[in-house]
Amino acid sequence: xxxxxxxxxxxxIINDRGTHSEVxxxxxxxxxxxxxxxxxxxxxxxxxxxxxxxxxxxVNNNSVKQNDTNSSTNNTFDL
Amino acid sequence: MIVNLLNPIxxxxxxxxxxxxxxxxxxxxxxxxxxxxxxxxxYTNKIYAKCVAMLKVEAKAEDATQEIFIKIxxxxxxxxxxxxxxxxxxxxxxxxxxxxxxKEVKENTxxxxxxxxxxxxxxxxIENEMLEMNxxxxxEVLKLMQVEDKSILLMKYQDDMSIKEICDVxxxxxxxxxxxxLRAKERFLKIYRMEFKTSIQMV
Numbered sequence: 001x002x003x004x005x006x007x008x009x010x011x012x013i014i015n016d017r018g019t020h021s022e023v024x025x026x027x028x029x030x031x032x033x034x035x036x037x038x039x040x041x042x043x044x045x046x047x048x049x050x051x052x053x054x055x056x057x058x059v060n061n062n063s064v065k066q067n068d069t070n071s072s073t074n075n076t077f078d079l
Numbered sequence: 080m081i082v083n084l085l086n087p088i089x090x091x092x093x094x095x096x097x098x099x100x101x102x103x104x105x106x107x108x109x110x111x112x113x114x115x116x117x118x119x120x121x122y123t124n125k126i127y128a129k130c131v132a133m134l135k136v137e138a139k140a141e142d143a144t145q146e147i148f149i150k151i152x153x154x155x156x157x158x159x160x161x162x163x164x165x166x167x168x169x170x171x172x173x174x175x176x177x178x179x180x181x182k183e184v185k186e187n188t189x190x191x192x193x194x195x196x197x198x199x200x201x202x203x204x205i206e207n208e209m210l211e212m213n214x215x216x217x218x219e220v221l222k223l224m225q226v227e228d229k230s231i232l233l234m235k236y237q238d239d240m241s242i243k244e245i246c247d248v249x250x251x252x253x254x255x256x257x258x259x260x261l262r263a264k265e266r267f268l269k270i271y272r273m274e275f276k277t278s279i280q281m282v
Contacts (some may be wrong), residue, residue, distance in 0.1 A: 005212045009221075012214055013128040020141050021123050028119065028148045029112065035153070036110075052159040 092171050099164035099203055103155055119148060122165070126172050135178035135222050147175050169238055170248040175228045178238075180226045210236065220271050221265055230262035235260055 097105070099118070106114035117155045130140035151168055158167055181242055209217075209232075221229050234248065245256050 003211050004236065005214050005217045006233065009132065009217055010125070010128040010237055013131045014124040016137075017124065017127055021127070021223075024123070024141055024145045025116070025119055026099055027145050028152075029115070031117075032112075032115070032152055035149075051130045052237050 085210075087128070090206070100160055101260070103158055103164060107156060113193060116150060118151075122168060123148070125165075129169070129172050129233060129237075130176060132237075133223055133226065133229060134179060139179075143175060147172050150175065162244065165238075166240065166244045166247065169234070169240070173248060177226050197235060202261065205268050209264070211266070216275060217269070218273070219274060220224060222269060223270050223274065224263075224267065228266050231256075231259050231263050232267065 085268070096119070099121070102114050102117050103112070106118070123144060127140055127144045130143040131137060134140050134143060147168075151173055154171070156166065199251075202266070212220075224232075231245065232243050236248070242253055242256050245260075246253055249256065249259075251259070
């Protein structure tokens with residue numbers, strides 16, 4: 001088989017790596033677990049949060065409408 | 080039996096060696112971390128070696144390997160099986176490294192003009208010279224190359240990717256890829272000459 005210095009370089013780099021591979025593996029695993037946890041939390045509480053936000057926006061809209069009607073009535077009084 | 084129930088991968092591996100696509104399928108179905116470990120063990124060193132060749136610094140390469148694996152796992156559901164799994168993850172690796180290097184403000188590369196004046200009589204001659212080169216010299220030359228040239232040479236000579244596969248990775252036509260490979264080899268030769276003051280045997 002003919003020589004391929006690119007493949008030799010790859011093996012050289014891999015041999016020099018040492019035990020870092022396991023540390024990286026654990027880091028990736030913990031990251032994945034954390035992302036999964038965030039996903040679960042969102043799945044569990046996400047719909048409720050959306051509902052709360054919707055109700056807040058409804059309340060705000062209603063209060064804005066009320067303010068508008070109040071101000072328009074005030075204006076008529078001024079006139 | 081209890082062990083097998085707790086760890087379903089044992090039953091699979093005892094029957095046969097699972098291919099990458101099967102492991103991906105099982106991971107997506109079960110979200111079992113053992114399947115991730117299988118993929119990690121198969122590809123971590125290859126990905127790390129590519130990151131070292133591209134990013135030059137081992138610590139950066141280790142961080143990049145970590146980020147790339149997270150990216151791979153978050154995007155596993157997007158793997159359609161159109162290309163080989165290895166091609167898919169190598170494309171993520173190369174694109175990630177290219178992005179990292181582009182983000183860095185100044186890249187320490189030798190400036191090579193687009194118009195190359197090297198007279199190359201025989202393309203195979205350069206290829207043989209490259210493949211039989213001393214590994215440490217190869218590493219030095221790769222360090223000085225532009226990231227696009229470096230990645231295309233690694234795809235061709237380290238990963239043995241076909242032209243079609245390289246086309247899929249870099250989203251270019253076959254003729255464009257062939258031209259890019261040729262240009263990369265020419266630039267490689269130029270940097271090699273400049274660094275080591277040797278003349279490659281010309282035909």
